[in-house]
Amino acid sequence: MRLPSAVACAVSVMLLASACSRLTFIKPSMGSGEYEKTSPNYEFRDSPGARQQADLRGHLVLATNALQNGRLDEAAKEARTALGIDGKSADANTLLAVVEGRRGNAAKAGGYYARAAELAPRQGAALNNYGAWLCGNGREAESLAWFDRALADAGYRQRASALANAGSCALKAGQTARVERDLREALALDPAETTALAAMAQYQYDAGRYMDARAFSERRLAAAPATSAALLLASQIEEKLGDRAAAARYVQRLRTEFPQMGTLQPGDSSQ
Numbered sequence: 001m002r003l004p005s006a007v008a009c010a011v012s013v014m015l016l017a018s019a020c021s022r023l024t025f026i027k028p029s030m031g032s033g034e035y036e037k038t039s040p041n042y043e044f045r046d047s048p049g050a051r052q053q054a055d056l057r058g059h060l061v062l063a064t065n066a067l068q069n070g071r072l073d074e075a076a077k078e079a080r081t082a083l084g085i086d087g088k089s090a091d092a093n094t095l096l097a098v099v100e101g102r103r104g105n106a107a108k109a110g111g112y113y114a115r116a117a118e119l120a121p122r123q124g125a126a127l128n129n130y131g132a133w134l135c136g137n138g139r140e141a142e143s144l145a146w147f148d149r150a151l152a153d154a155g156y157r158q159r160a161s162a163l164a165n166a167g168s169c170a171l172k173a174g175q176t177a178r179v180e181r182d183l184r185e186a187l188a189l190d191p192a193e194t195t196a197l198a199a200m201a202q203y204q205y206d207a208g209r210y211m212d213a214r215a216f217s218e219r220r221l222a223a224a225p226a227t228s229a230a231l232l233l234a235s236q237i238e239e240k241l242g243d244r245a246a247a248a249r250y251v252q253r254l255r256t257e258f259p260q261m262g263t264l265q266p267g268d269s270s271q
Contacts, residue, residue, distance in 0.1 A: 090120040124156025140173035160189040164196035192223040
C-alpha cells in the first residue's frame with residue numbers, strides 16, 4: 001500500500017494536495033536586466049491577516065523542504081511554528097505526521113493524521129492519508145470508509161492513489177468484493193500505479209491465477225524500483241508456474257538488493 005510517510009514515494013503532504021508525490025517547488029525566473037518604469041510607484045500595506053497567511057505558508061514551505069532533505073528536527077520545528085500561527089492548519093498536522101512516521105512513532109503519526117482529517121473533512125489528501133495510516137497499522141477494514149470519503153472529493157487529483165489504497169486494504173481485510181473493482185479503476189486512471197499493480201499481483205496469486213499474477217508482477221517491477229516484497233512475490237509466482245530458473249533469479253536479486261533477505265530459497269514465503 002502506498003503510505004504517505006514512506007516510502008513509497010514518498011511524502012504525501014496536503015500543502016500540495018498530493019497523496020504520494022514528490023513535492024516540487026518552482027522558483028520564479030527573474031531577469032537580470034533593467035527595465036523602464038512606466039507607471040507610478042504605489043505603496044501597499046498588507047493586512048494583518050494577509051501577513052499571517054504569508055508567514056504560515058513560509059513556515060510550511062520551510063518544513064516541507066527540510067523534510068525532503070531528511071532534516072526531521074528542523075521540519076518539526078517549522079511545522080510547529082506554523083501551528084502556532086494557525087492551530088487549525090491541516091497542512092502543519094500532516095507534516096508533523098510524516099515526521100513522526102519517519103521517526104518510527106506510529107501512534108503519534110496517527111494522531112496528527114487524524115487531526116488533519118478532522119480539520120479538513122472534505123479534502124481528499126487528508127482523508128487518504130489517514131486511511132493509509134489506519135490500514136498500515138492493523139485497522140484495514142476501518143480504513144476503507146476513509147478512502148471512500150477521499151474519493152467523494154470531486155477535486156482530488158490523486159484518485160488513483162485512493163483507489164489503489166482502497167483495493168490493497170480491502171485485500172488485507174478480506175473484503176474481496178471490492179478488491180478487483182478498486183484496483184482496476186486505479187489502473188485505468190494510472191497504468192503504472194505501483195500500489196495497485198502490487199496488490200493485483202498478490203490478488204491473482206492468492207486466487208491461483210498465476211499467469212495473471214506474473215503479468216501484474218512484471219508490470220509492478222517495471223514501474224518503479226523493486227521492494228523486497230515485490231521480488232519475493234515474483235519468485236513465488238515463478239515457483240508456482242514451474243519456472244525454477246526465473247524464481248532463482250528473483251531470489252538472487254533479493255540477496256543482492258536486500259542483503260537481510262539473503263537466507264531465502266526459491267519458494268520461501270517468509271519475509
